[in-house]
Amino acid sequence: MVPHLVTALTGPINELEQRILESMPAIERWFRLEWMEHTPPFYTSVDIRNAGYKLAPVDTNLFPGGFNNLTPEMLPLAVQAAMAAIEKICPEAKNLLLIPEKHTRNMFYLMNVQRLIEIFGLAGLNVRLGTLDESITEPTRLQLPDGSELTLEPLLRTPRRLGLKDFDPCTILLNNDLSAGIPDVLKNLHEQYLLPPLHAGWAVRRKSQHFDSYEEVAKKFAKLLGMDPWLINPMSAQVGEVDWQEGTGLDRVQTQVDALLTKIRRKHKEYGINEKPFVVVKADNGTYGMGIMTVRDAKELEDVSRRTRNKMGVVKDGQTVSQLIIQEGVPTYERVNEAVAEPVVYMIDRYVVGGFYRVHADRGIDENLNAPGASFVPLAFSESHHLPKPGMRPGASAPNRFYMYGVIGRLAMLAASYELEATDPDAEVYE
Amino acid sequence: MVPHLVTALTGPINELEQRILESMPAIERWFRLEWMEHTPPFYTSVDIRNAGYKLAPVDTNLFPGGFNNLTPEMLPLAVQAAMAAIEKICPEAKNLLLIPEKHTRNMFYLMNVQRLIEIFGLAGLNVRLGTLDESITEPTRLQLPDGSELTLEPLLRTPRRLGLKDFDPCTILLNNDLSAGIPDVLKNLHEQYLLPPLHAGWAVRRKSQHFDSYEEVAKKFAKLLGMDPWLINPMSAQVGEVDWQEGTGLDRVQTQVDALLTKIRRKHKEYGINEKPFVVVKADNGTYGMGIMTVRDAKELEDVSRRTRNKMGVVKDGQTVSQLIIQEGVPTYERVNEAVAEPVVYMIDRYVVGGFYRVHADRGIDENLNAPGASFVPLAFSESHHLPKPGMRPGASAPNRFYMYGVIGRLAMLAASYELEATDPDAEVYE
Incomplete structure (x- = not known):
């Protein structure tokens, strides 16, 4: 069940794995101290790429879907983490209003919603679903593949509170x-707890801000372990005022891509890495794997097709893109049955509750796997994959490998915490 | 794997199970609010007896052994709970000094110690063992049945701190x-955190104080659910200044036993329970199932044999007994393969992390099962036994049954929290 890394490339990552395992008490203590100063996001999922020579988070989701892809065995852990989160944030909570995405025809997503209802229900809350879809004006039942059903209800807003008919939640x-x-x-x-806060949404959030925060976190962590932060940090740059339709600003993108490729080449030389560098150009405000392109040479940007321009210019829900993040491409050398795979780590509050491999048979090692056709292989919880097994040979133990992923996932979560502090619109009050 | 209750007796308990399940959000919220006011013990195990007509904790252990009897699958949950506990009590902790019991030849106990080292090690602490056994003057290795080993080290006391050679723990x-x-x-x-506090030990602790606190908790909880607290509360009385050797004070024991039997008879009549009442006479300061006798008639105390007197007069580590608690006997109608069984619930911090059935083929339903010859059947964690399954018929679902046990276990843990507050020698400072 454990995907195999290409052997020739496992050297540095095995060293990193060993160092992380040996430093476990120092790492856990460091996290504890960080969480004394910073508030973890309510829940988080992190996509991780393991290139063998480096390991990096490439996407940190603060409204994670895909809880249905975790094994049922992870449920008690998720419930316990949810209890811890509620107890800290809103112990007096009784009713929880869950507001899902609008896409009510995506059965995978609805199964995620069902799993969330289960988790928070078992943590002891009355959970009901309210929808932002204004076309839903009365309680609407949705059938799920397993025969169960969900009821979406229209939101009911009063001047001060949000709820449903006969349902006044303390937490949303x-x-x-x-x-x-x-x-x-x-x-x-x-008057009500709104989790995560509004500024965690993509209406406000920017990838570049997140990766700036991640760089800060990665540097601190690397100092703790006495290692080069580059081993866990994807380098990135930001370019604003790009108009894909008009083609304006693309020259600046090209310059930045070129500069970043040069920096990567230098790092590869330093570590003797025999890989062709590439960068990933992404919408700074994008999600759902939309608005993403892989670039191996800045010249590729001279002649971008109309189709690519259309694709890059608009992301989820028709939001336009004018700001880009250019990020060091981190290939993934993990494979499940020959197909390219990347680990995804799920957290509730500060705890890793599970994870899976996102697998895509039709995609390359340097491509985005979050695309139609992807499948999911849960990291079997029954083998306690997120608990390390000291004493195992580096690279040979799935639990140790996943402990390392859990550490990287938590670093990205900590970065999100820094990020949300930096972007909190109410924060200046305390300055 | 689920022990079967004697069908004729399951009525009231099934009602209780149903009421507890229906009230889950109210119950969980109530616990959250209680934990805002009270500090849970660091770890706790609770022995529970299910009589069909009533359900009650009969022993609350604040230094639980037997973690080795839980399934390996519970490990992640225990580790997560341990992380939560450490993070709250001593986030800056790095080194943990674990002080076990002295009986180094009991392999079952040593496997419990090994499991504790594993749990706190995986929670990110450096764990080492220090012994109170003064005959151990240098690091001593103990072989375990699984081939692993433990190292017991002599304690090193300085005027202000306790540690081992080259090991200065922040937490003990x-x-x-x-x-x-x-x-x-x-x-x-x-200067160091000592967990649990000294007054949680049997040198100070008294069962009668615990059950007074439990009665208070049970009354609050019963009010929340609108039920008779007797359904979850074993009635008890206390008798002091008893000398088993001289026979003094036994007349007072007899009077109290008689009074309690009358009270139980009255309750049985009220509920139409066709059971012969009995009481359990226990050392108020006893543990390890020592110093316990079952009494069905006060007259039995008129002619107590020398052997029984010797047995009742001295408990673990030669401590003498002069104070007794007389408790309503709660038979256990749970059985595993025909043998009498009682559930035991394990908690770390405020979280239920697992449990098992203590099974004893040679003991009766009204006898103490914590005795040589007992065996243990883990509550299979892989089926998430401590998470309820709403919608199942009461009494038919192992998870729902164990959720109820988890609630009772947590009530006993809350009682221990009240108890430790009431007996805290440093508490008067704040009065």
């Missing part, structure tokens, strides 16, 4: 990333 | 219940 949990902007119905809710 | 975890009294080496440690 968003599983909607707000790519379409912040709806009025969610604004100015000062 | 006792897995020794201090029946033999509080050793000098543990006194006046004001």
Whole structure:
């Protein structure tokens, strides 16, 4: 069940794995101290790429879907983490209003929603679903493949509170990333807990800010372990005011791509890595694997097809893209049955509760795997994959490998915490 | 794997199970609010008896052994709970000194110690073992049945701190219940966290105080659910200044036994329970299933044999008994393969992390099962036994049954929290 890394490339990562295992008490203590100063996001999933020579988070999702892809065995762990989160944030909570994405025909997504209801229900909350879809004006039942059903209800807004008919929640949990902007119905809710906060949504959030925070975290962590932060940090640059339709700003993208490729080449030389460098150009505000292209040479940007321009210019919910992040490409050398795979780590509060491999048979090692056709292989919880097994040979133990992924996932989560502090619109009050 | 209850007796307990399941959100919220006011013990195990007509904790252990009897699958949950506990109590902790019981030849106990080392090691602490056994003057290796080994080290006391050679812990975890009294080496440690506190040990602790606190908790909980607290509360009385050797005070024991039997008879009549009442006479300061006798008629105490007197007069580590608790006997109608069984619930911090059935083929339903010859059947964690399954018929679902046990276990843990507050020698400072 454990994907195999290409052997020739496992050297440095095996060293990293060993160093992380040996430093476990120092690492766990460091996290504990960080969480004394910073608040973890309510829940987080992190996509990780393992290139053998480096390991890096490439996407940190603050409204994670895909909880249905975790094994049922992870349920108790998720429930316990959910209890810890609720107890800290809103111990007096009784009713939880869950606001999912609008796509009600995506059965995979609905199964994720069902799993979230289960987790928070078992943590002891009355959970009901409210939808941002204004076309839903009365309780609407949705059938799920397993025969169960979900009921979506229209939101009921009063001047000060948000709820449903006969349901006044103390806590509102968003599983909607707000790519379409912040709806009025969610604004100015000062009496209820709104989790995650509005500025965690893609209406406000920027990848570049996240990776700036991640760089800060990676540097601290690398200092703790006495290693080069590059081994866990994808380098990146930001370019603004790009118009894909008009073609304006693409020259600046090209310059940055060229500069970043040069920096990567230098790193590869330093470590004797025999890989062709590439970068990934992404919408700074994008998600769902949309608005992403792989570039191996800056010249490729001179002649971008109309189709690519259309694809790059618009992301989820029709949001336009004018700001880009250019990121060091990290190939993934993990494979499940020959297909390219990348690990995804799930966290609730500060705890790793599970994970899976996203597998895509039709994609290359340097491509985005979050695309139609992807499948999911859960990291079997029954073998306690996120607990390390000291004493095993580096690279040979799935638990140790996944412990390392859990550490990287938590670093990205910590970066999200820094990021949300930096972008908190209410933060200046305390300055 | 689920022990079967005697069908005729399951009525009231099935009602209780149903009420507990229906009230889950209210119950979980109530616990959250209680934990805002009260500090849970660091770890706890609770023995529960299910009589069909009533369900009650009969022993609350604040230095639990038997972690080795839980399934390996519970490990991630225990580790996560341990992380939560450490993070709250001593986030800056790096080194943990674990002080076990002295009986180094009991392989079952040593496997429990090994499991504790594993749990706290995986939670990110450097764990080493220090012993109160003064005959151990240098590091001593103990072989375990699985081929692994433990190293016991002599304690090193400085005027202000306790540690081992080259090991200065910030936290000391006792897995020794201090029946033999509080050793000098543990006194006046004001710079280090000592968990659980000294007054949780049997040198100070009294069962009667615990059950007074439990009665208070049971009344609050019963009010929340609108039920008779007797359904979850074993009635009890306390008798002091008893000398088993001289026979003094036994008349008072007899009077109390008689009064309690009358009270139980009245309750049985009220509920139409066709059972012969009995009481259990226990040492108020006893543990390890020592110093316990079952009494069905006060007259039995008129002619107590010398053997019984010897047995009742001395408990673990030679501690003498002069104070008794007389408790309503709760038979256990759970059986595993025909043998009498009682559930035991394990908690770390406020979380239920697992449990098992203690099974004893040679004991009756009204006898103490914590005796040589007992065996253990883990509550299979792979089926998430401590997470309820709403919608199942009461009494038919192992997860729902164990959720109920988890609730009762947590009530006993909360009672221990009240108890430790009431007996805290440093508490008066704040009055």
